[in-house]
Amino acid sequence: MQLVTEENITDLAAARWGTAHDPRLAEIMQALVRHLHDFAREVRLTEPEWMAAIQWLKRTGQISDDKREEFILASDVLGLSMLVVQMNHRLDKGATPATVLGPFHIEGSPELEYGADMSEGLAGTPLFVTGTVRDLDGKAVGDAVLDVWQADTDGAYEAQLDDVVGADEARLRAKYSSKSDGTYCVRTIAPLGYSIPMDGPVGELISQTAISHFRPAHVHFLLNVPGYEPLITHLFQKGAEYLDSDVVFGTKAELVVEFEHREPGPTPDGGTSEVPWLLAVYDFVLQPEPATGA
Numbered sequence: 697m698q699l700v701t702e703e704n705i706t707d708l709a710a711a712r713w714g715t716a717h718d719p720r721l722a723e724i725m726q727a728l729v730r731h732l733h734d735f736a737r738e739v740r741l742t743e744p745e746w747m748a749a750i751q752w753l754k755r756t757g758q759i760s761d762d763k764r765e766e767f768i769l770a771s772d773v774l775g776l777s778m779l780v781v782q783m784n785h786r787l788d789k790g791a792t793p794a795t796v797l798g799p800f801h802i803e804g805s806p807e808l809e810y811g812a813d814m815s816e817g818l819a820g821t822p823l824f825v826t827g828t829v830r831d832l833d834g835k836a837v838g839d840a841v842l843d844v845w846q847a848d849t850d851g852a853y854e855a856q857l858d859d860v861v862g863a864d865e866a867r868l869r870a871k872y873s874s875k876s877d878g879t880y881c882v883r884t885i886a887p888l889g890y891s892i893p894m895d896g897p898v899g900e901l902i903s904q905t906a907i908s909h910f911r912p913a914h915v916h917f918l919l920n921v922p923g924y925e926p927l928i929t930h931l932f933q934k935g936a937e938y939l940d941s942d943v944v945f946g947t948k949a950e951l952v953v954e955f956e957h958r959e960p961g962p963t964p965d966g967g968t969s970e971v972p973w974l975l976a977v978y979d980f981v982l983q984p985e986p987a988t989g990a
């Protein structure tokens with residue numbers, strides 16, 4: 697008979713999970729068991745505390761659905777998402793750094809022309825984000841698809857506004873393509889800083905701390921160009937509130953861009969603005985995929 701004690705249970709459980717058929721799963725599960733047991737020992741976890749944690753996980757699952765990703769949010773605020781991003785995207789100096797995807801990206805955004813407005817019909821200060829997509833050697837990357845999304849001026853993403861948006865209407869999200877010389881131009885409205893959703897288990901936990909629950913003003917970009925490392929990133933407005941306290945640890949100095957004030961007049965899409973507008977100029981620099989051995 698196997699005699700289980702407080703002293704040997706970790707070795708027993710790790711050995712059992714080490715039988716996973718896939719070696720990588722075995723490695724992950726053994727390490728997980730050891731770290732979980734060490735954690736419980738270190739904090740001398742009580743049964744009521746363990747049950748409270750189980751209930752919290754249960755509520756996190758219950759509030760999650762196709763549109764709400766509470767587990768991603770939990771991983772984000774714990775700094776785990778950003779740690780995983782950084783470990784897996786150690787890019788060359790000069791390449792645009794990656795940051796968190798966040799829970800609000802929606803697949804299948806409409807393709808818009810150079811400079812077309814992805815904020816059609818929404819109030820806000822016009823913002824043009826323009827520049828080039830290039831590689832580390834400065835070579836233009838044409839036909840790069842830039843998948844762009846952002847929150848509205850109330851800090852809400854389309855994914856959070858199920859009832860307001862029609863099924864086939866995209867709101868503050870679109871795909872733009874770079875021209876053959878690598879240039880791209882996004883027209884939108886200036887984003888504002890916003891709070892992460894605080895009405896679920898993650899918010900419940902954050903409310904018991906002094907943690908700021910805000911993110912600085914930003915626009916999200918996803919570039920998945922054949923031959924290059926996929927890039928998920930954001931551009932942040934220079935001088936925005938919360939840059940130093942982003943609740944999901946997503947800010948990086950290289951991604952902070954001046955949103956320059958412009959008076960009414962010609963705009964980068966070849967049109968004219970009747971009202972003052974903002975200009976953000978940024979070159980996305982892609983890292984080539986490592987060559988695969990023959």
Ligand code: BEZ
Nearest residue numbers: 769772798799800892944
């Ligand atoms: C976002 O920027 O969309 C976001 C990222 C992580 C958590 C919550 C929101």
Ligand code: FE
Nearest residue numbers: 798847914916
């Ligand atoms: Fe965001």
